[in-house]
Amino acid sequence: MAWPSLTGTELILYIPCLLLFFYYLYNTYFVFPLSPNWPLVGMLPSLLANADRVHDWMAEILKLKNGNFYLRGPWLSDMTLFFTADPANVHHIFTQNFQNYPKGEEFAEIFEVLGHGVFNTDGQLWRFQREKLQVTMSQKCFCTFIGKTTQEKIENSLLPFLSETVDQRLVIDLQDMFSRLSFDMTCILTFGADLGSLSTDFPAVPFAQAVDDATATIFFRITRPSAWWKLLKFLESGQEKRMAKSRVVGERFIAEVIEKRKQEMIEGSHVFPDLLGSYLRDENIPNSNKFLRDSAVNFLVAGRDANSSGLSWFFWVLSQNQQTEEKILHELSSVRHSTTPEGMAIFDPEELENLVYFRAAFLETLRLFPPVPFNVKSVLKPDILPSGSRVTPGMKIIPSAYAMGRMEMIWGKDCMEFKPERWISETGTLRHVPSHKFLAFNAGPRTCLGRSMALTQLNMVAAAMVYNFCFDVVEGQIVAPALSIVLHMKNGLMVRVRRRTCI
């Protein structure tokens, strides 16, 4: 049989296809099965093929590549992402050469919903806001306020909500419940009012939905060439249409909150040490609505999302590790607690601080399921990282906390196992792991400001829930991370709740 002769146009079409095919075979059978970069189209095919498991995919490549790799955008897109899970690089980027790795202008554009808040700025503006927040959050009255309001919220909303779900035999989504609870608690801290979104009527919470849509869109923006998402934004199409809607909802909500809080200050009717209240009283803080809006949005997002993600994954790992739950119950039964009129136990934050195993179980959850799974940094001047990798301006660096929690070189051969014991020293105290190895709360000058507050709240909520109730995860449910900048669960965590009858 004679071979058909090919025209010039056909050759132009065939040759790139053949090249792609051989490249695929080469990677599949001779290099390793996960090479992310393709000729011409860069990472796009690999990203699309792994779109529903992107965090695990990144972690697998980082493992195979000893903790570092580059991901290239399509030809001419000028997009290069450098992924790292290497503690020496993380230490260099976050601490030793911090000045060279700001979040950068592109980050600010991608995260524009956060305005010029603490998360989204660099230099003087960031430092000013961080210092103000640090002072506010370390004040004794603020800390007491957190303990007291969390305790009240547990007693007046969370436990009654769970009792009702038992009485009505409801199947509930724990993730949704934690989002509502964290949102209410963060609203109290931000502007001193409980919006009551945690109730078995499941009221719609437009602001919370807007934040979910915005964080999903931000993930989309990070993983696409900027020209692409900017075009969609201009056209208000696809994911960007949701972002535009979220912005309107968010802006309206925050404007109302600020107006209400200002009015209360004028009337002197509300004296809580909440964030907005403290800012309105502080003469050194710009009183402009824009500054207050940005501060409030950043605080609300910080408090709601990370806390609810941490709690959801904690209850998921507990459901998979019966022994851990038993050990936690044993520890809880050894400390003093108060009892509600309905006979349910509530724990004091100070009592919980001494429970080493309980705290270790939380840290172990955050190791495997960090609520902020990756960070984004830009590069000011060309640099060579401790790993020998070269980084240049225009690149985005993505340090992955999710991958770091799964690296054998950091945690040993059993890195994929849930083992709270790894956090406990021979003398029975909590082991300190430096933040450039355990990146869940970030590292260096931008370390999370809410770390101790968050751990207090998570411990109080989880202690009351575990001690008073049992949670049976609905069978056959697939629990996996969602595509977002926050480690939500894509299908939620559906459970049936029972009252615990014996400890």
Ligand code: HEM
């Ligand atoms: C389990 C709970 C939490 C985790 C795992 C967590 C983790 C993180 C991470 C990874 C960052 C760095 C983000 C970035 O640079 O893009 C961060 C920053 C921050 N967090 Fe948290 N966070 C938690 C809870 C909270 C809470 C409850 C608050 C306060 C309401 C809070 C306040 C902040 C603030 C203000 C920053 C900005 C720090 C800066 O850029 O200087 N966090 N957090």
